[in-house]
Amino acid sequence: MIEAKGLTKVYGEKTAVGGVSFTVQAGRVTGFLGPNGAGKSTTMRMIMGLDTPTAGSVTVNGEPFAKHVAPLREIGALLDAKAVHTSRTAYNHLLAMAATHSIPKSRVREVIEMTGLGEVAKKKVKGFSLGMGQRLGIAAALLGDPQTIILDEPVNGLDPEGVVWVRNLVKYLASEGRTVFLSSHLMSEMALTADHLIVIGRGKIIADAPIAEIITGKGQARTRVRTDQPERLMQLLAGTGVSVEVHERELLEVSGLDPRGIARTALDNQVMVYELTPLQASLEEAYMELTKDEVEYHSHITAGASVPVQAGGK
Numbered sequence: 001m002i003e004a005k006g007l008t009k010v011y012g013e014k015t016a017v018g019g020v021s022f023t024v025q026a027g028r029v030t031g032f033l034g035p036n037g038a039g040k041s042t043t044m045r046m047i048m049g050l051d052t053p054t055a056g057s058v059t060v061n062g063e064p065f066a067k068h069v070a071p072l073r074e075i076g077a078l079l080d081a082k083a084v085h086t087s088r089t090a091y092n093h094l095l096a097m098a099a100t101h102s103i104p105k106s107r108v109r110e111v112i113e114m115t116g117l118g119e120v121a122k123k124k125v126k127g128f129s130l131g132m133g134q135r136l137g138i139a140a141a142l143l144g145d146p147q148t149i150i151l152d153e154p155v156n157g158l159d160p161e162g163v164v165w166v167r168n169l170v171k172y173l174a175s176e177g178r179t180v181f182l183s184s185h186l187m188s189e190m191a192l193t194a195d196h197l198i199v200i201g202r203g204k205i206i207a208d209a210p211i212a213e214i215i216t217g218k219g220q221a222r223t224r225v226r227t228d229q230p231e232r233l234m235q236l237l238a239g240t241g242v243s244v245e246v247h248e249r250e251l252l253e254v255s256g257l258d259p260r261g262i263a264r265t266a267l268d269n270q271v272m273v274y275e276l277t278p279l280q281a282s283l284e285e286a287y288m289e290l291t292k293d294e295v296e297y298h299s300h301i302t303a304g305a306s307v308p309v310q311a312g313g314k
Contacts, residue, residue, distance in 0.1 A: 001026050001179050002047060002148060006056030009042050016042040018203040019056065024181045026147070029174045031194030031211070032183040035291050039203040040183055041079075044152055047181075048077050060148050061179075072101045072144030078151045081137035086126035090117055090136050093125060097143055111139040116165070130157030138166070148179040155189060167193045187284040191215075199287070201294025215286045223259050225252040226275035233271050237262065253279070 002024035009017040017039040024030045034040045045051040047058050049065035057064065060075045068074045084093055094108045112121045115135040120128070125136065134157050141149055151170070155163045170193060174180045184190050190197075190211075197214050199207035207214055227233050230252055234244045242256040254262055259276050266273045 001062075002058065002060050002150075002181060004043070004047075004056065004058040007043065007046060007053055007058050008055040009039075009046060009051060010054040015203050017046070017200075020200065020203070020205050021056075022198050022205055022208055024179055024198075025196070026179045027174055027177050028195040029170050029180045029182055029193055031190045031197045032181060032200070033190065033197060033287060034200035035294060037202075038200045038291075038294065040200060041152065043200065044077075044079055044150060044181075044183070047150065048075070048079065050079075070101050070144070072097065072103070072146065074144075074146055075148040075150065076141035076144060076146040077149070078134070078137040078141045078154055080152075081130075081133040081156075084125045084133070084136065087124060089122050089124055090128075090139075091121040093136065094139060094143060097140060101144055103144060107143065107145070111142050114142065115139040116162075131159060131162055134158055135162070138169075146178075148181070149173055150181045152183045153185065154182065155184060155186060163189060187282070187287055191283040199290055201291050206294060207290055211283065214290070215281055215283055221256065221258045222279040222281070223254045223257070223262055224275060224277040224279055225254055225262060225273060226250055227252070227266070227271055227273045229271050232269075233266060233273075236265050236269055236271070 004023075005021050006019045007017055007021070008015070008019050020039075020043065032040055032044075042051060046053050047060060047065065060068070065071060065075065088096070091108065091112065094111065095105065097103075098105070098108050112118055115138055117132070117135055117139060120132060125133070128136065134154060138151065138154060141151065149170070154166050154170075158166065167189065170180050170182060174195070182190075182194065194211050197207060197209065197211050198205060199214070225233070228250060230246060230250055234246075234252065237244055237254060237257060242254065244255075245253045247253055259278055263273065263276060
């Protein structure tokens with residue numbers, strides 16, 4: 001379990017993380033989301049003891065990271081896949097890590113096979129692709145068979161097979177009762193992987209809830225409706241807080257009114273409806289709604305605007 005209490009980090013005049021408190025429970029995959037500059041990386045670095053909090057505290061399995069006698073056996077992390085001695089082979093990199101905690105060579109071979117690095121284990125890391133580097137970082141995180149795993153953008157650079165593998169891996173680890181803390185910018189992947197979400201914006205926690213609750217709580221009810229009288233039904237449904245869009249002939253999308261209300265209106269006015277399908281908001285929609293006022297950097301491209309190209313570029 002990871003527990004943060006009033007966790008704060010200030011750099012000069014900038015507050016990167018401002019008094020956040022949260023708990024990452026064992027037995028489930030907890031996703032960590034937030035815009036660039038929101039404080040995700042700083043929070044993860046404080047959990048791992050790489051940055052010292054300005055105020056507050058954070059513990060892993062009941063102790064600050066630095067107080068664990070054998071930290072690799074308590075918490076495994078992938079924060080920067082490039083933080084590897086590039087002149088070493090993957091096998092020697094893991095073997096050196098294992099030696100610091102008296103981890104047997106058999107475990108090194110086990111995580112190499114687990115992460116699909118068997119064919120390149122004796123090759124130097126400097127020749128690794130981004131995806132291979134990610135797999136090596138995950139192997140290092142799992143080396144000590146830890147109770148708590150932190151993975152920052154673990155699917156970065158992986159092919160589709162690798163993405164599915166990471167998804168299944170973290171779910172399996174959580175099913176064993178481990179604590180899994182996962183960050184990603186891929187909303188579609190997070191929606192398939194996480195059980196619970198913590199969302200941070202400008203150094204503050206703006207959501208901490210099960211993923212289903214976050215999705216349903218931030219989107220209006222939307223319903224796909226098929227009817228042979230679309231114009232008439234649109235007029236009947238029009239009202240405060242209700243919007244109706246025409247998607248194709250006889251197909252409407254109604255927002256702000258639940259299916260029961262649509263069906264009642266159609267029945268009362270003898271309008272035949274032959275499809276009434278509730279549509280759930282996506283995690284991306286919910287996330288964009290949650291963070292719309294928390295984004296530090298905004299990009300604006302208007303229709304017809306040209307995109308500047310560096311001189312000499314193609």
